[in-house]
Amino acid sequence: MKGFQLTASMAALILMANAALAQTPPPTAPAGKAQAARDAERALWTPGEARYLRSWMVMGAAQRPADEAGLRSTNLWKPVTAWDDPVDLTASGAEGRWLYALALVRRDAEGPAELSLGAGGPLAAWVNGAPVALPERPSGLYDTVRVPVSLNAGNNVVLLRAERGSGATVLTARILLPAQPLPDLRLQPGVWTDGDQLQVRTDAAPAPGTVTVLVTAPGGREMGRIEAGRGAIAALPTADWPDGPYEVEVRGTSAAGRPLRAFSPWYKGDMAPAAKALLDQAAAATGADAEAGHWRMLADLVKDRAGPDLSRLKDAYASVHSALMEAAEMRLGPQAAIRPLGFTRLAWVDPLDGSTQFCRANLPADYDPARPWPTVLNLHGANGAQPPYIRYWSVDARHGAASERWPVIWIEPHGRGTNGYMGPGERDVLNCLAAARARLNVDPTRTYLTGGSMGGKGTWLIGSRHAGVFAALAPVFGGADLRLDPQFGRDDPAADRPMERWTREIESDFVGLEALNNTPVFVLQGDQDAAADPRQARHAVAMLQRWGYDVRYREYPGRVHEALEGWEDLVVGWFLQHRLAEAPARSGCALPTCARPAPTGWRSMARWLHCR
Incomplete structure (x- = not known):
């Protein structure tokens, strides 16, 4: 494992983490806004502090150390700032089987809160050095595990451990008020094969209402449809379906009456022969036209994700499925993908x-x-x-x-x-x-x-x-x-x-x-x-x-x-x-390229210097 040169901001972060765990004020802690000021600025429909944590320090380890909570004192942390709510720990470049993520949460006063987590695999958590008992592994990427925690006034340290997956290792975390309600924004389905059946978990957790599960083949051909409770497991028989890529759509309605839908990729059978056929077809596409270039691009994508010999095919399931679905629709003709939700x-x-x-x-x-x-x-x-x-x-x-x-x-x-x-x-x-x-x-x-x-x-x-x-x-x-x-x-x-x-x-x-x-x-x-x-x-x-x-x-x-x-x-x-x-109310041109006033009238101005 390689060491990492600490920048000033990273050093300050680690210093604040150590100070928070020692329950002493950090020497150079930034002055945070008062809670009243933050409340005044937040969106009116957002109760309390509901933002996901996006700024993290990440490190990797080949073996889990005996004192995992004490990892804050090492100099192997690497910064990761997520663009959106999910953070990919592998984006840090940290090495090792076990990935640790550290974030700071500032509070004006001590008191109870909830740590809300989501991930694609099991997690372990510590808050201010104390282990947090997680009742189960997250069943989805957003807010599927919520546990009570106690926060101190000032800076609090949240430390998470995840096991590196076959692809990206992604998680979400945020601090909520106790029993804080959350808006119903998404479905989080999961799919897997069980013999001659496709099993679909329609959401990460049971919730009121029913959903529709719809399975489509390339070109949008409907293969199966079933109604199920939200969060229940639905089974569809697939013995008569040909091997190949499919898309599983789960659609329902939120608690507020808004439509919800989510898609999961699923491949029946072994995708290796289909991936090899795509590579062969691309190799034969030697023309200079756009279609030939399209085939070569798809092959390059598959080789980049799964390796030229397809040895990483299992690790690249979603990416390769996407390429195979696209290739199947190309073979069906130029209009196959031009369809609702296509x-x-x-x-x-x-x-x-x-x-x-x-x-x-x-x-x-x-x-x-x-x-x-x-x-x-x-x-x-x-x-x-x-x-x-x-x-x-x-x-x-x-x-x-x-x-x-x-x-x-x-x-x-x-x-x-x-x-x-x-x-x-x-x-x-x-x-x-x-x-x-x-x-x-x-x-x-x-x-x-x-x-x-x-x-x-x-x-x-x-x-x-x-x-x-x-x-x-x-x-x-x-x-x-x-x-x-x-x-x-x-x-x-x-x-x-x-x-x-x-x-x-x-x-x-x-x-x-x-x-x-x-x-x-x-x-x-x-x-x-x-x-x-x-x-x-x-x-x-x-x-x-x-x-x-x-x-x-x-x-x-x-x-x-x-x-x-x-x-x-x-x-x-x-x-x-x-x-x-069709007839704009104003016309004129004052761009730097205009040496003299443009004649009035939109159409004549456009012809005059193309100053549109």
Whole structure:
């Protein structure tokens, strides 16, 4: 096991952990906000402190040490900050069979609380050095085990132990008030094979109500359907089903009356022959067309997850299942995946360099190709590792998009990876939209653009450069004008000549905002975001407000550069209130590229300098 160089922040975290366990105040503990202030800032419908813990220190061990609670004093901890609520402990790079995760929870006063956990395997837990008796292993990833704990005033240490799984080792944890009610947000099913039957646990725990279990084969052919109690185990006979990939959908209704659905992958039989057949088909696909490139990409994905010899097939079950399901629908023809709740990967050859490029599209539950559908393009953030396409986030995910909850087509362009959606990246987003319009019934008057981090930057850039394409924009903590931050040295007081001022302005992600005079904008931002300074979002919003444009702004207190709760539903609901105007109320052009005032009239302005 390799040692790890402690940074100042990590050293402070360990120091605070040691001090908390000793029940003495840490020497340099940051001053936390009073509970009254936090209560005033939290969402009104959220009782108490309900956020999941996202900032962790992780270490690995080949053997479980005798004093596991004393691991806080080692220097082998590695930082992991989860983007969303689940944290993947393996993302830290920690080695060993046993993975330990440490987090700090601050409280203004001592008192009782509950530790709420979820994971894909068994856990052990300690709070402030004392072991916590867990009654059972978590049966799902969210809040499936809740145990009472006592917290001290000040910093409290939560230590968890998980056994490394065959793939990612993922868990969630948060501190709740005793008996705190939680919103009914999701189903957490599980599936397994028992002889000639498919067994489906319809939710992580029993709950009132019934659900429907629906099993579909490639192309959406229904193989079986059964009603069962929520949290019960349902059995479907499968003796007459052919071997191959299937999707198991569990659908029901929440306590608040909202529809819930969740999907699980299931493969009947041995997937190794099908994986080998996919590799062989890809090897024979030597053409330069998009379909051949698509086959090669799927084969690369399988080899990356399962190994070139498929020796890691068991560890890569979900990823390989996704590739085999996609391959089976490709063999059925181009329309097989175009169905309600379908997933399709759009592919095209970019004449810029002859490469095959992709974007992913998820279809709504009621998708009907006979009528146009609102469409949302969601731009991803930067991936500092600059991986190839097959290693980007969610490229093997077939479900989970907002289209499962809203009547929209949800599309995720690749944008040539991490290039800020400039040049080829911008072209890729527009090519993705063109490919979607060719395959799907995209409503040209209800096409929307959003994205977070680098995707927020791309939303500002592409949305303002192509304002006549998108009915509304929603940048999420992204975009910057470097002149606002002195550290970049862009705000030169001596830059008083037109060319100098133009050079500084053209570097801004907000340079084209004046083109949004007929495009509503919804900006979302965390007020503690160090990666995307909230001053940048406030600056852009202030400009749009000063010009009288249609802009809405929401700032999340206490949130940093991370997924913001419920942002997709908030944005999609707002998007659907807007439609591209056929005859915009305003026209004009004041972009840096415009040397003289544009003639009035939207259409003539578009022809004049393409300043849309």
